[in-house]
Amino acid sequence: MADQLKNSLPKKPLLEIAGLTRHFGGLTAVNGLSLTVGQGELVSVIGPNGAGKTTLFNLISGLDAPDAGSVTFEGRDVTGLSAERLAALGLARSFQHGRVFGNLSVLDNVLVGAHTRLRAVKPRIPLVGPLVELALALIRPPSVRAEEERLRAEAKEIVRMFGERLTPRLDKPAHSLSYANRRRVEIARALALHPRLLLLDEPTAGMNPTETAEMLEIIRGLKARGLTILLIEHKLDLVMQLSDRVVVMDHGARIAEGLPAAVASDPAVIEAYLGHKAVGAANQDTGQDTGQDGDAAVPVRIAH
Amino acid sequence: MLPTTLGPWLDYTINGLVIGNIYALLAVGLALIFGVSHLINFAHGSVYMVGAYIGWLCVTKLALPLPVTFVTVAAGCGLLGAVIERVGLRPLRNAPRIAPLLATIGLSVVLDQSAQLLFSPDPRALPTQLPTWRIAIGGGSIGALDLLIAGVGIGSAGLLYGFLRFTKLGWAVRATALDRDAAQQCGVDVDKVNRTVFAIASALGGVSGLLVGMYYNTIDPNMGFQAGLKGIVAQLIGGVGNVPGAIAGSLLLGLIESYGIALFGTSYRNLFAFVALILILVLRPNGLFARARRLPPEPLTGTFIAPSRPLVLPKWAVWALAAAALALPLVVQQPYLLQTLGNAWLYALLALSLTLVAGTVGQVSLGHAGLLAIGAYASSLLALDAGVPVLLAVPLAGLVAAALGTALVYPAFRLRGHYVSIATLAVGEIVTLVILNWESLTRGPIGVTGIPPLSVAGKPLVSGQWVYWVPLVVLLAFAALQSRLLNSHLGRTLRAIREDDVAARSYGVDLNRYKGLAFAVAGFIAGVGGALMAHFYSYINHETFPAPVSMLALTMVILGGLGNVAGAVLGAAVLVGLPELFRAAAEYRMLIYGVVLLLLIRFRPQGLLGTV
Ligand SMILES: Nc1ncnc2c1ncn2[C@@H]1O[C@H](COP(=O)(O)OP(=O)(O)OP(=O)(O)O)[C@@H](O)[C@H]1O
Ligand SMILES: [Mg+2]
Numbered sequence: 001m002a003d004q005l006k007n008s009l010p011k012k013p014l015l016e017i018a019g020l021t022r023h024f025g026g027l028t029a030v031n032g033l034s035l036t037v038g039q040g041e042l043v044s045v046i047g048p049n050g051a052g053k054t055t056l057f058n059l060i061s062g063l064d065a066p067d068a069g070s071v072t073f074e075g076r077d078v079t080g081l082s083a084e085r086l087a088a089l090g091l092a093r094s095f096q097h098g099r100v101f102g103n104l105s106v107l108d109n110v111l112v113g114a115h116t117r118l119r120a121v122k123p124r125i126p127l128v129g130p131l132v133e134l135a136l137a138l139i140r141p142p143s144v145r146a147e148e149e150r151l152r153a154e155a156k157e158i159v160r161m162f163g164e165r166l167t168p169r170l171d172k173p174a175h176s177l178s179y180a181n182r183r184r185v186e187i188a189r190a191l192a193l194h195p196r197l198l199l200l201d202e203p204t205a206g207m208n209p210t211e212t213a214e215m216l217e218i219i220r221g222l223k224a225r226g227l228t229i230l231l232i233e234h235k236l237d238l239v240m241q242l243s244d245r246v247v248v249m250d251h252g253a254r255i256a257e258g259l260p261a262a263v264a265s266d267p268a269v270i271e272a273y274l275g276h277k278a279v280g281a282a283n284q285d286t287g288q289d290t291g292q293d294g295d296a297a298v299p300v301r302i303a304h
Numbered sequence: 305m306l307p308t309t310l311g312p313w314l315d316y317t318i319n320g321l322v323i324g325n326i327y328a329l330l331a332v333g334l335a336l337i338f339g340v341s342h343l344i345n346f347a348h349g350s351v352y353m354v355g356a357y358i359g360w361l362c363v364t365k366l367a368l369p370l371p372v373t374f375v376t377v378a379a380g381c382g383l384l385g386a387v388i389e390r391v392g393l394r395p396l397r398n399a400p401r402i403a404p405l406l407a408t409i410g411l412s413v414v415l416d417q418s419a420q421l422l423f424s425p426d427p428r429a430l431p432t433q434l435p436t437w438r439i440a441i442g443g444g445s446i447g448a449l450d451l452l453i454a455g456v457g458i459g460s461a462g463l464l465y466g467f468l469r470f471t472k473l474g475w476a477v478r479a480t481a482l483d484r485d486a487a488q489q490c491g492v493d494v495d496k497v498n499r500t501v502f503a504i505a506s507a508l509g510g511v512s513g514l515l516v517g518m519y520y521n522t523i524d525p526n527m528g529f530q531a532g533l534k535g536i537v538a539q540l541i542g543g544v545g546n547v548p549g550a551i552a553g554s555l556l557l558g559l560i561e562s563y564g565i566a567l568f569g570t571s572y573r574n575l576f577a578f579v580a581l582i583l584i585l586v587l588r589p590n591g592l593f594a595r596a597r598r599l600p601p602e603p604l605t606g607t608f609i610a611p612s613r614p615l616v617l618p619k620w621a622v623w624a625l626a627a628a629a630l631a632l633p634l635v636v637q638q639p640y641l642l643q644t645l646g647n648a649w650l651y652a653l654l655a656l657s658l659t660l661v662a663g664t665v666g667q668v669s670l671g672h673a674g675l676l677a678i679g680a681y682a683s684s685l686l687a688l689d690a691g692v693p694v695l696l697a698v699p700l701a702g703l704v705a706a707a708l709g710t711a712l713v714y715p716a717f718r719l720r721g722h723y724v725s726i727a728t729l730a731v732g733e734i735v736t737l738v739i740l741n742w743e744s745l746t747r748g749p750i751g752v753t754g755i756p757p758l759s760v761a762g763k764p765l766v767s768g769q770w771v772y773w774v775p776l777v778v779l780l781a782f783a784a785l786q787s788r789l790l791n792s793h794l795g796r797t798l799r800a801i802r803e804d805d806v807a808a809r810s811y812g813v814d815l816n817r818y819k820g821l822a823f824a825v826a827g828f829i830a831g832v833g834g835a836l837m838a839h840f841y842s843y844i845n846h847e848t849f850p851a852p853v854s855m856l857a858l859t860m861v862i863l864g865g866l867g868n869v870a871g872a873v874l875g876a877a878v879l880v881g882l883p884e885l886f887r888a889a890a891e892y893r894m895l896i897y898g899v900v901l902l903l904l905i906r907f908r909p910q911g912l913l914g915t916v
Binding site: 061062063082083084087088092093095099100101102103104108111112113115116118120121129130133134137138140148173189193 | 612613785788789792793794796797799800802803804806807808809810811812813814815817818820821824825915916
C-alpha cells in the first residue's frame, strides 16, 4: 500500500504543510499537521466535527496565523502571509457557512472573485497605487473598459457552469438566493480568481441529494480541467468518488492518509468517528445545514 | 508651574480617583449592558445627564434630604433604563447589528434635546448639602463629597457583586453574558435580564451624574455626551463587557486625566481620554487585561447592513431633477429660501461623504463633522494667513481634509463594527480639541473671523443666487463623480468590504487600501464642503461643527438609504430644508432629527431610496 501511495504522489507538490499547529487557549485545534497536495491532485480532508479542518483552511488561506509550522505554496514559504496576498498568489477558498456578499448581485459577487486579476489593483506602491486605481476607476480609459467587459463575459461563462440554477439570477442580490445557490455563487467566485489551488470547505453542506450529485459533477469537471483542489467534506460517498487521496484528521492531528478505499477501512479512522458520535440518525440529505452536529454520523457508514 | 512638593500630587491623585470612581459608575453599567446585549450604549451619557437633573429637582425644588435624593435618582434612571430597553432596543433584537447602535444614538439625541427644551441649555448649579470640612492628609486633603463619592462607588460595586453572585436574577445575568442562546434554552428570560441590566446600569449612571453635578456644582443638558464617551473609554481600557476591568479602567482613566491636567493644563483634559482611547483600540483592542489574540466570531456575514432592494431613479429623472434644481433661482427669488437650500446643498456634501464611508464601505463614522472642520479651517487659514486665493484654497482644503482625515482614522482601519464608530467619534473630538488648543495656528477659542468670500474675477459671490448655485454645482459634480466611482470595480470592491470583510480579504481585497481610498475621497468631499461653509459664513470657531452635526449627517444618510448618492442629497434636502421652510423653531430641530432617526431605524431601516 505504501508503494501504491508513493506512486500516486505527483512529483511537484503545489502545497506543502509541515508541523502546522494552532492553539485556542487550552485547545489545540490543529496539532503538528503535515500534508502535501500535488499539482492537479484532489485531496480530501475528513474528520469528525471539531477535528480542526476549518481551522486548517484558515491557516492555509491566511485568515489565521499558525503558532508553529510552515506552509509552502509553489515552493515559496507563505507562512503567516495575509489572506489578500495569498489570494494574489492564486489561492481561492469557499467558506463552510457560506459567505457571499449579500447586497451584491450574483454577477458582482463573481466579479469580486476576479479582483486580484484587475490591472488597476496591481500597482502596490503605497499612496501612488491607490491613487492610480482611483483615477483609472473614474476616468475609465478604453483598456479598463475592455478589461471589465471581458471579465463580465467570463463571469457569466463561469456562472453558466451551474446550468439554469444561477444564470437567470445574475442580477439578483445574493441575499435573495437559496442556500444551495449561495454555495454555488461561492464556487463561481472562487473560480473567477483563476486559482492555482482551490480550497472547498463542505461545498455540499445543506444540499439535497440531487444538488449534491450536481455539485459532484461540477467538482469532477474542475478536476478534469487540471485544477488542484483541497476539499473538506462530510459526505463520504462524494469523497470516495472524487479524491485522489484522503487525509483524516482528529483532534487537530492527522490520523490517517491514503487512497480513499484504504482510509475507509482503517480501524483508527472508524474508531475516531465512533468515538465522537454514536451510530445514529444520519441526516446527510435533509437539505438543511444543521451547523454543527448531524453530518458527523454519516461517515460511520464506512464501518459496514 | 509644576508642583514640586508631594502635597499637590496627592491632591491630583485623590482627584483622579474620585473622578475615576464616577467614571466607574458609568463604565460598569456599560460593561453590564455590553455583556448581555453586545451593544455599546451611546445613550448612557444621556441617562447620566437625566440623573443629574432629577437630582437637581430633588435638591433645589423639593429640598429632599440627600439619601432620598439618591434613591429618587436611582429609581428614576432605573425606570428610564428599562423604558430605553423596551422601546428602543427590544424591537430591534433581530435587526442588523447597526440598528441598536443607531437607536442608542437617536435616544441620546432625544433625551439631550428634551432636557434642553425643559430646562434651557444654560448650566445650573447643583449645590450639595454636605458639610464643607476637609481632612488634611500629607499635604493634600479629602472633603466630605470625596468620601461620599468613594463610598457610593465602593457601595455600588459591593451591591452589584452581591446581586450578580448571590441572586437568581444575577445568575441569569451572568449566564446570559456567557452565552445568550444557551441561557435562553435553559429557560432564562433574556428579556427580563436585559431589562434588569439596563435598569441597574442606568440607575448607576444616574447616580454618577448626580455626584458629578455636586462635585463641580454645575449641570447642563449636554454634560452627558462627554461623560458617556469617558465611560466608553474606561470600559474599553478594561476590556468590553468586563465589569472588574471597567472599574480598573475607570480609575486609571481618572488618574491619567488628573495627572495630565497637572502637567499640561485643564483645556487638554478630554484630549488625554480620547488619545488613550485610540491607543487602546489600536494596540489592545481587547482591553489592557485581555490575554490571547482572538479571532472574530463566525459567521459575521450580512449582519451589519440590512438586505434591501434600492429604488433606482431612471437617468432622465436624475437629469430632470438636476436641471430643475439649477433653474430654481430663476423662478424663486426669496433670498431666505435660496440661502436655506444652499445650506442644504452644503450639508448634502457632508452626507455624500458620509454615505460613502458609512454606507458603501460600512464604516459607520460618528466623527464626520471633524472633516468639515478640517476643511473649513484649512481653507480659511490658507486664504487669510497664506494669501492663497479662495478659489484655490477650497480644493486645497479638500486635499488637506482628505490627507489628514485618512491619517487620523488610519489607526482605526483594523477595527470593525461598533469600534469603528467609537474610534471615529473620538477622532472627531480630537479634531475639535486640537483646534481649540493649537492657538498659534487656529486662533483657539476666539475662532477665525473675516474669512473672505468666494469670488470670481474679483467679484464676490455672496448674493442669494450664488449662495444657492455654488454649493449646488459643486454638489452635482461630486454626486456625479461618486456615482461613477460606485459603478466602477471600486464600487463593488468597497461594498464587498461592507458585506463581509473576511470574504473580501480572502479574495485579495486589501482592506487598508480601500478603506483609505474611501476615507480620502470622503475627506475631500467633506473638506470642500467645510471650506465652502467657511467662506459663506465668514466666521468659524471650534463649535461651528460640533458632534451633533455628525449625528445629523448620519440621520441624512440613513434617511436617504445607506450608500445611496441620490439618497444622501434627498436626506440633506429633507432634514435641513424642510424644518427651515416650515419655520420649525430652531430649538426643536435636533429633537426632530433624533425622532426621525429612531423612527427610521424602527420602521424603514433601508431609508427612503434603499441601501445600495
Ligand atoms: N476562533 C476560535 N476560537 C476558539 N476556538 C476555536 C476557534 N475556531 C475553532 N475553534 C475550535 O477549534 C476546534 C476545531 O474547529 P474547526 O472549526 O476547525 O473544526 P472542523 O473540523 O471544521 O469541524 P466541523 O466539521 O464541525 O466544521 C473546535 O473545537 C472549535 O471549537
Ligand atoms: Mg469546519
